[in-house]
Amino acid sequence: MIDWNWIPANADRLGPAIVQHLVLALVPVLIGLVVAVPVGWMANRYRAARAVLVPAAGLLYTIPSLVLFIVLPGVLGTQILDPLNVVVALSVYTVALLVRSVADALAAVPGMVVAAATAMGYKPARRFAQVELPLSLPVLISGLRVATVTNISLVAVGALIGIGGLGYFLTDGFLRNSQTSIIVGTLLIFVIALVFDSLLVLIGKLATPWVGAGGSR
């Protein structure tokens, strides 16, 4: 089942694949975050925007990843083997997921707190940055966790169209009938996903020291 010679023989190929995998998975998370915060804010602020944005995000999220990888070159005018397709596709998913997270998180900020900040003379922009956004971090982080883990897993699907970081070891292993290649690739992806998930939990804990400290929230 596991051919132990495979690992040293292919070790030099694993490093670059891991790096490519991480770039393909994490760049979209950052892009998604930067786009989703203002869009989520709009969705929370204006009811009409919410009525359009949240269902639209849901619809985007129903499109299977392989479909998006294949259709995007037609839309963007890129080559099918362009990594940009994977990055754009995963960014779309991340935005779709986080818009809802951000909107829900902002909606859950107690009105009293917002009112108090306003009364203390916080202008809307500063109030958003220093009061509402920090208070919505816990929900935002759990959305980010899901987006990150999903992206790390979905990059592997990109291997079907020829760009997939560690996913290459899955499709290649399948073609060569090498179970070792598939197992190593799958486990590495799994471990990387868990590592980044734990990392985000830690960041969340550090960024929101008030959570769980006394009182109810």
Add this chain to the structure above:
Amino acid sequence: MGRRRGVALMGALIADVIAWFGDPSNLTGSTGVPTRIVEHIRYSGVALIIAALIAVPIGALVGHTGRGGFAVVGVANGLRSLPEIGVVLLLVTFVGGVSLTPVTIALVVLAIPPLLGGTYAGVRNVDRATVDAARGMGMTEREILTKVELPNALPLIIGGLRTATLQVIATAAVAALVGVGGLGRYLIDGLGVRDYTQMAAGALLIAALALLAEAVLAGVQRLVVSPGLRTTASTGRRAAAPPSEPVEEPQTRSTPVPEPARS
């Protein structure tokens, strides 16, 4: 310049796809669109039913007793980090040949986390006062679970089912890689011969099937969820759940409970 070429390409592609759907040879026989749609629905349906039979009882029991919740959440979150395509390919190499069994197993593994997580969270989040009241009225534990907790948990259970359905439909397409049928054939076969039109047509069909499934389940949700639960679409409560209990993780690929118009 590249942009304009992109637009022109897009126009040509749309015309090609329309022509593809207009070609009778693509619409009949064992490789025709209707056959492929039925296959795809069959693979997905079987896997979802098996997954539900496993995940819903476990999630309900654990949610009801509160014992082992940590393990359930851990398993649900852990399985979510597994790249499903790796699971499919690995199982196929073990079973060998072209067979549905490994594909079905992989799809079941994929569908369990959202169903398990949704059921557990749904049952766990039923208002304690409601459960206490049911106990006070003399209901047995079984009655409490079936008559109080599960009906109240339905929005989250169906939310989990919707997530699972979307993931399974998407992954059943990937499964074409190992030689089974379904709509994924158009993607994989098209990729093999660089027939972009066929790939685009397949992509369109899969996306349409996913959207259709989503619409049907949203309809089911409206029908079976008690009207009393609608006014408390749990966004507020959900958002307020302390992150220390990752029970309420938003599901991967989820389109959560549709919300009523906020008045």
